Amino acid sequence: MKVVIIDDETPARRELRYLLNQVNDVEVVGEAATGIKGLQEIRELRPDVVFLDIQMPSMDGLALSRILSELPNKPLLIFATAFQEYAVEAFDVDAFDYILKPFSPERVHKSVAKARNFLIQAPLKAADLLKNQDKKRDSLESAKRIPLFKGEKIIPTPPEKILFIRCQNREMLVHTHEGKYKAKFAMHEMEQKLSPFGFIRTHRSFLVNINHVLEVTPWFNGSFKLTMDDREKTEALVSRYNVKDLKQYFDL
16 A cells, blocks of 8 residues: 655654554555645555645645545545544545544554455446446447337337336337337336336326426425426326435426
8 A cells, every 4th residue: 555645844744754654555656745746746656545634735635635626546535633623524535534633543443444445345346336337338338229019019129219108907018209118027127118218106006207397386295296398288296205216306
């Protein structure tokens, strides 16, 4: 784990370096007494972790952290300061940890262990993210056409042409501008296939394409009513349980 220390007080940098040198697999690769110099060190040395004071001349630790937040591969920031009152501001700029002067060996070791665990897990989380993206892409590929049925005929239908889906008498009725069709998928399967295309479940028997909502009307007890853009101007109630998804789409 490569570490850079940024602090305008020489004794504080010396003490922190000493404590970090007692930890296995930690290498202090650089030091700086100002935020500007610290930024140069970080860009050149690309540390995994930066121990950063807050009150410094020219550029303080909070200002430096805001600049670092724009880096594509920013290091973990551990604020090391004598002032506890800056803790809230520190975490507002994505501080990884916050330790107070005078430093104790136990607290420094704990912070390093926490950073090490995070850095070990980060590649695994990235791999999981890639897997999830692959699954989502596969889901999008498989949902480019939904097989709908008109009598014995199968009509492959793009998701964007579907206005809404209603479950009536245990049948899945799919409404489009061209007409009404049946589907052989269950409601939860249709929801899974179509949610990437802007479909939301308004209640247990109704799935709507949010792109075909004509009006949104506040209703009783925190619920909403949707008016669709089909010929009949079909109305769909949004239960309080499902309102969250609706609000995310329309920023309500």
